[in-house]
Amino acid sequence: MKIGFIGCGNMASAMIGGILEKGICSKQEIIVSNRTVEGNERSKKNLGVNVTLDNCQVVRETKTVVLAVKPQFYEEVIAQVKGLITEKHVIISIAPGKTLRWLEEKFGKPVKIVRTMPNTPALVGEGMTGVCANSYVQDIEMAGIKEILGSFGRYEVIPERLMDVVVSVSGSSPAYVFMFIEAMADAAVADGMPRAQAYEFAAQAVMGSAKMVLETGKHPGELKDMVCSPGGTTIEAVRQLEKGGFRSSIIEAMKACVEVGRKM
Numbered sequence: 001m002k003i004g005f006i007g008c009g010n011m012a013s014a015m016i017g018g019i020l021e022k023g024i025c026s027k028q029e030i031i032v033s034n035r036t037v038e039g040n041e042r043s044k045k046n047l048g049v050n051v052t053l054d055n056c057q058v059v060r061e062t063k064t065v066v067l068a069v070k071p072q073f074y075e076e077v078i079a080q081v082k083g084l085i086t087e088k089h090v091i092i093s094i095a096p097g098k099t100l101r102w103l104e105e106k107f108g109k110p111v112k113i114v115r116t117m118p119n120t121p122a123l124v125g126e127g128m129t130g131v132c133a134n135s136y137v138q139d140i141e142m143a144g145i146k147e148i149l150g151s152f153g154r155y156e157v158i159p160e161r162l163m164d165v166v167v168s169v170s171g172s173s174p175a176y177v178f179m180f181i182e183a184m185a186d187a188a189v190a191d192g193m194p195r196a197q198a199y200e201f202a203a204q205a206v207m208g209s210a211k212m213v214l215e216t217g218k219h220p221g222e223l224k225d226m227v228c229s230p231g232g233t234t235i236e237a238v239r240q241l242e243k244g245g246f247r248s249s250i251i252e253a254m255k256a257c258v259e260v261g262r263k264m
């Protein structure tokens with residue numbers, strides 16, 4: 001086995017989808033554990049990987065282990081497996097709020113830990129992951145981890161103090177973007193467009209706009225100005241969005257997101 005996942009819900013499945021798509025590992029080289037038989041059946045059916053109900057088996061059979069359970073289960077899972085962790089293992093955390101220091105304390109011995117914050121667009125190879133590691137992780141091991149993270153999108157090594165910000169700006173933000181797309185589609189439907197078509201138009205507009213930010217290097221404000229014709233349709237929409245506190249609402253939501261992560 002090359003990679004193990006303890007917990008295989010939404011986020012682990014998205015990561016595995018990307019890893020398999022890029023051929024970093026074959027299905028036979030991945031083992032996942034779930035809490036329930038139903039969870040294992042889901043992982044087997046959707047991903048075709050090896051499954052177990054025994055978290056310790058994941059640690060025994062792999063050297064790269066992703067902790068992909070909810071943050072509230074981290075302590076319990078670490079307590080189960082820590083006796084099996086050797087100097088050859090690298091543990092990858094994907095939980096918000098769980099610092100390298102907290103994780104080291106729970107393992108209670110020197111353990112190689114990489115802290116990441118991925119996002120679900122990993123499923124289609126367009127993830128964004130923030131990553132940092134503790135001092136036990138060697139460069140060659142980090143290179144292997146980067147290869148895994150790069151298989152499902154972009155990644156950036158960041159100082160750990162920024163990890164809570166990464167949660168809000170890319171970990172959680174797909175949810176806000178999906179809400180934005182849904183709202184745009186609702187408006188298009190209200191004005192007579194069939195719903196499936198409305199999702200396609202809205203989603204492609206969001207994807208193209210994101211690509212322009214990433215590929216032109218232009219300021220988002222400049223790109224916005226390029227759409228706003230004097231006396232035109234767009235500036236009227238922009239006026240209404242400002243009236244509704246569009247930007248402020250996003251900023252406040254993200255500040256709340258960061259605060260919740262910090263307290264986890």
Ligand SMILES: NC(=O)C1=CN([C@@H]2O[C@H](COP(=O)(O)OP(=O)(O)OC[C@H]3O[C@@H](n4cnc5c(N)ncnc54)[C@H](OP(=O)(O)O)[C@@H]3O)[C@@H](O)[C@H]2O)C=CC1
Pocket residue numbers: 006007008009010011012033034035036037038039040055067068069070071073076077094095096117118119120171172
């Ligand atoms: N969803 C997202 O967009 C993102 C999530 N994350 C982080 O990823 C982690 C997982 O989140 P997500 O995938 O959304 O959660 P899900 O609820 O979708 O999945 C949780 C998984 O953990 C399994 N599980 C629960 N308890 C145990 C246990 N004791 N031993 C083994 N497996 C267990 C569940 O199994 P079963 O189904 O059988 O109950 C399930 O497969 C969290 O820490 C989250 O904060 C990070 C970035 C983005």
Ligand SMILES: O=C(O)[C@@H]1CCC=N1
Pocket residue numbers: 096167171172
């Ligand atoms: O909502 C959550 O807590 C997780 C972390 C980032 C995305 N989902």
